[in-house]
Amino acid sequence: MKKVLSSEITKAVRALCISAACNLEPDVAGALRTSLAREQSPLGRDVLSQIITNFEIADKESLPMCQDTGIAVFFIEVGRLVELDGSLEDAVNEGVRQGYKDGYLRKSVCHPLKRVNTGDNTPAIIHTTIVEGDRVKIKIAPKGAGSENMSALKMLKPAEGVNGIKAFVLDTVRSAGGNPCPPIVVGVGIGGSFEKSAILAKKALLRSIGSKHTDAEVAALEAELLKSINDLGIGPMGFGGVVTALAVHIETYPCHIASLPVAINIQCHAGRHKEAVL
Numbered sequence: 704m705k706k707v708l709s710s711e712i713t714k715a716v717r718a719l720c721i722s723a724a725c726n727l728e729p730d731v732a733g734a735l736r737t738s739l740a741r742e743q744s745p746l747g748r749d750v751l752s753q754i755i756t757n758f759e760i761a762d763k764e765s766l767p768m769c770q771d772t773g774i775a776v777f778f779i780e781v782g783r784l785v786e787l788d789g790s791l792e793d794a795v796n797e798g799v800r801q802g803y804k805d806g807y808l809r810k811s812v813c814h815p816l817k818r819v820n821t822g823d824n825t826p827a828i829i830h831t832t833i834v835e836g837d838r839v840k841i842k843i844a845p846k847g848a849g850s851e852n853m854s855a856l857k858m859l860k861p862a863e864g865v866n867g868i869k870a871f872v873l874d875t876v877r878s879a880g881g882n883p884c885p886p887i888v889v890g891v892g893i894g895g896s897f898e899k900s901a902i903l904a905k906k907a908l909l910r911s912i913g914s915k916h917t918d919a920e921v922a923a924l925e926a927e928l929l930k931s932i933n934d935l936g937i938g939p940m941g942f943g944g945v946v947t948a949l950a951v952h953i954e955t956y957p958c959h960i961a962s963l964p965v966a967i968n969i970q971c972h973a974g975r976h977k978e979a980v981l
């Protein structure tokens with residue numbers, strides 16, 4: 704067994720919160736830079752240039768790239784040979800508490816009805832999986848509300864099939880318009896159950912931009928949807944243009960014969976994600 708201390712997890716999470724807010728990962732930064740040459744609308748190009756300048760300044764000066772530093776979402780894999788000396792949730796939440804305080808990141812978490820801010824951006828949303836090995840892998844994806852609010856979930860009838868899925872994705876992105884701060888990444892979870900499809904959609908956002916699904920049929924659907932979304936003309940920040948989305952990532956899971964859950968999780972251009980392995 705390998706012992707992992709709560710204090711190590713807290714320290715790693717603190718650092719992840721700050722670096723995710725300030726330093727855009729190369730896959731997202733690269734996709735935004737590449738998209739500039741594709742954009743045909745002058746206003747769209749201007750907006751894209753400003754988005755690029757913004758994340759470059761954030762990176763250089765260690766400043767958050769957006770005022771909405773998000774709710775902290777984690778996907779954590781814990782090796783079955785790992786022995787933790789305390790509560791994983793407590794250690795992660797302490798890291799979030801410290802990271803958001805020390806990094807001067809906006810605390811955006813409140814009671815859902817009373818709307819009273821918790822004051823330290825906790826609790827985090829934590830998805831944990833037990834895996835083989837003796838490592839703890841922590842992935843963070845802070846999520847702003849502008850794009851999260853444009854997400855949707857629908858229990859389709861199986862007879863609606865792939866055409867129903869395509870129509871739902873396009874309707875969702877079309878009605879979102881400029882609200883989720885395009886260029887967006889569209890995570891689509893197909894199958895499983897009501898809640899599983901939503902988690903799949905979120906997880907899909909963590910794939911490296913430009914990566915294709917390993918199933919050729921699903922990869923073809925990703926490419927077709929990306930083209931259809933970019934044909935909608937929404938453009939960067941909704942000002943019109945051909946660069947509405949940088950990628951469509953789909954994840955699938957077997958489902959009940961009588962259902963077809965489909966969840967769509969939209970990620971804005973501030974596609975923040977970081978990873979640490981202990």
Ligand code: SF4
Binds near residue numbers: 882883
């Ligand atoms: S949607 Fe993204 S870029 Fe827009 S305000 Fe929210 S976090 Fe910032």
